[in-house]
Amino acid sequence: MEYNDYELLELFEDEPIVMVDEQTGWFTYSKRDDLGFELVLTMLVIEGRCIVSLSYEKHKGAIFDFDLKGIEKIKGENNRLNISGNDGNTEVEISFKPHFGLKTVKLCDAK
Template identity: 30%
Template sequence: MIIKYDEYELLELFESEPTPIFEEEQGIFQYKKEDEAGIQLIFIMSIYERRCRFSLNIKKLESRLVEFELNNLVELAKSEERLLLYTKESRDPFIINFNPIFSFSRINIG
């Protein structure tokens, strides 16, 4: 099973083509986008392993603010300026907001 997603929706959100990590056939892709505050979102997904990792970085300082990994992804979907990440375990998506600055919702730590 692979992650269900629409390449064009991701292209709209990130405003750039993905960069394949290793060989394209391995299904690991990286997307990057910088917001108006100079914060860079790096999103890496492995469509066959059904997981993704994303981090927020201060590009000027080359410093990472936060990094998360989600496993058992089943679907990625775009809703306005948000990326919704659905996992096998939860019907409520994890949300990455793109506008006006990057933010996350539904983070459970512990």
């Protein structure tokens, strides 16, 4: 899985939480906006997998929770998080400003 630490740091405005240790390649980034929404990106780099969820402080449970497999690239630029899968089978684009929003969602199960 290809990603740039600095792009994600700039987008989430904080360092990731390292789950277990750096060698496991398991990192969690999160960001809360001023309205009480929280976006969480958990990357399992070695597995080529990431989990993206959005929750709201006054809502029980997640608004959405995607478990994406076969991820090739994660890019953070222009206040957007772009997640691309192998062969274009998965594509998710989440905007961060002015508030979190799904711009593109393409989820296909490549069998």
